[in-house]
Amino acid sequence: MEWGGGRCHGAAVGETNGGGGLLERSEQLAELRQAHETVRSGRGGVLVLLGGEAGGGKTALVRRFRAECRTSRPVLQGACDPLYTPRPLGPFLEMAQDAGGAIGELIERGAKSYELATAIIRDVRERPGLVLVLEDLHWADEATLDVLSLLGRRIGALPALVIATYRSDEVGRGHPLRRLLGELRGAGTRRLSVGPLSAGAVCELARSHGRDGTALHRATGGNPFFVTEVLAGDDGEVPLTVRDAVLARAARLGPEAAAVLDAVSVTPPYAELRLIEDATGLDEALRAGMLESVPGGVAFRHELARITVEESLAPHRRLELHRGVLRVLLGEPEKADPSRVAHHADAAGDDEVVLAWAPRAAERAAGSGAHREAAAQYARALRYATGLDPAARAGLLERRSYEC
Numbered sequence: 343m344e345w346g347g348g349r350c351h352g353a354a355v356g357e358t359n360g361g362g363g364l365l366e367r368s369e370q371l372a373e374l375r376q377a378h379e380t381v382r383s384g385r386g387g388v389l390v391l392l393g394g395e396a397g398g399g400k401t402a403l404v405r406r407f408r409a410e411c412r413t414s415r416p417v418l419q420g421a422c423d424p425l426y427t428p429r430p431l432g433p434f435l436e437m438a439q440d441a442g443g444a445i446g447e448l449i450e451r452g453a454k455s456y457e458l459a460t461a462i463i464r465d466v467r468e469r470p471g472l473v474l475v476l477e478d479l480h481w482a483d484e485a486t487l488d489v490l491s492l493l494g495r496r497i498g499a500l501p502a503l504v505i506a507t508y509r510s511d512e513v514g515r516g517h518p519l520r521r522l523l524g525e526l527r528g529a530g531t532r533r534l535s536v537g538p539l540s541a542g543a544v545c546e547l548a549r550s551h552g553r554d555g556t557a558l559h560r561a562t563g564g565n566p567f568f569v570t571e572v573l574a575g576d577d578g579e580v581p582l583t584v585r586d587a588v589l590a591r592a593a594r595l596g597p598e599a600a601a602v603l604d605a606v607s608v609t610p611p612y613a614e615l616r617l618i619e620d621a622t623g624l625d626e627a628l629r630a631g632m633l634e635s636v637p638g639g640v641a642f643r644h645e646l647a648r649i650t651v652e653e654s655l656a657p658h659r660r661l662e663l664h665r666g667v668l669r670v671l672l673g674e675p676e677k678a679d680p681s682r683v684a685h686h687a688d689a690a691g692d693d694e695v696v697l698a699w700a701p702r703a704a705e706r707a708a709g710s711g712a713h714r715e716a717a718a719q720y721a722r723a724l725r726y727a728t729g730l731d732p733a734a735r736a737g738l739l740e741r742r743s744y745e746c
């Protein structure tokens with residue numbers, strides 16, 4: 343992430359708020375509207391690849407656009423998980439929960455990427471004008487990228503608008519998304535980005551909080567998340583880093599709300615309420631705007647805040663929280679997602695559970711074509727396999743090398 347500098351220039355920002363609460367996004371909104379119009383008028387599908395740094399305003403832009411579309415056409419949305427080893431096809435599973443129908447069942451029974459892409463294409467043709475939003479592709483599993491590649495290559499002939507967001511500062515050389523971005527250059531593909539806010543826009547935001555925007559713009563480089571976090575903290579200080587801003591804001595909460603933040607911080611992308619052992623402080627955390635309600639539970643308003651709180655946890659506290667989550671998940675093993683159980687078991691240092699569930703997660707990932715994630719799950723199991731007999735270890739090694 344880059345944080346630059348700048349100065350306020352009086353009130354020269356009157357025209358910046360062309361995006362209904364969003365500053366300096368009218369151009370991007372106009373592009374999205376135009377792409378949507380292309381699709382609606384039957385001139386072919388469009389894939390919009392929306393890049394920007396973490397906290398740069400990708401989600402806010404898409405939300406704003408979705409709010410406009412909702413009245414005319416259905417919008418389906420799914421996000422990739424910020425887990426070290428993400429759930430295979432996670433964003434499509436999320437979409438299926440909204441849309442119902444055959445797609446969810448296909449994923450559950452381990453359909454391959456091309457089968458899923460075929461089903462989506464069929465669905466899209468039956469419902470022209472559909473908008474699909476795939477968020478945070480920099481975290482995508484291999485199978486999700488395969489599906490997007492298949493859709494992207496046919497987008498010109500599909501009556502759909504697909505918007506895919508990603509952190510442009512996280513897809514360096516060797517990142518799996520990099521290759522896909524290189525491949526998707528056809529006529530139906532458009533690139534869009536959200537940049538930092540100007541000094542004028544930061545001043546406009548700061549003014550409504552009675553704050554001086556020049557110092558704020560200098561400290562934040564115009565990153566919207568950083569700016570809004572500092573202003574929400576509103577204690578007159580300008581923190582030096584995003585981390586300081588988030589922690590200063592969290593420090594204003596009472597102990598019960600802080601405990602809820604801790605609990606939610608270890609369960610990305612969101613926590614079902616049953617995973618929060620003591621929810622006494624939940625209302626306060628929601629009121630303070632650090633958490634928000636999402637379908638199925640509660641989540642941090644932003645992944646940058648979640649990761650800051652998680653990283654601030656003392657090791658024993660983190661361990662205790664993961665153990666708690668694991669206990670709840672294993673209370674209903676038939677409902678549990680294997681990659682999630684393996685994640686929490688790993689973080690809780692529970693070798694028995696890792697050895698039982700990581701291979702299960704690996705098999706499921708391999709079944710969907712997420713071979714990179716399958717290999718990572720076998721590698722996870724192998725880290726806990728010192729006590730296994732040589733034949734069992736060799737079995738894991740062999741399956742891992744098969745997936746690599």
Ligand SMILES: Nc1ncnc2c1ncn2[C@@H]1O[C@H](COP(=O)(O)OP(=O)(O)O)[C@@H](O)[C@H]1O
Nearest residue numbers: 364365367396397398399400401402566567570
């Ligand atoms: N153009 C903008 N003007 C004002 N605030 C913004 C703008 N873009 C984003 N924000 C605010 O900044 C925060 C982070 O934005 P978000 O869209 O979640 O970032 P990203 O998805 O790129 O990580 C949100 O609280 C959002 O309301």
Ligand SMILES: [Mg+2]
Nearest residue numbers: 400401402477
């Ligand atoms: Mg986002």
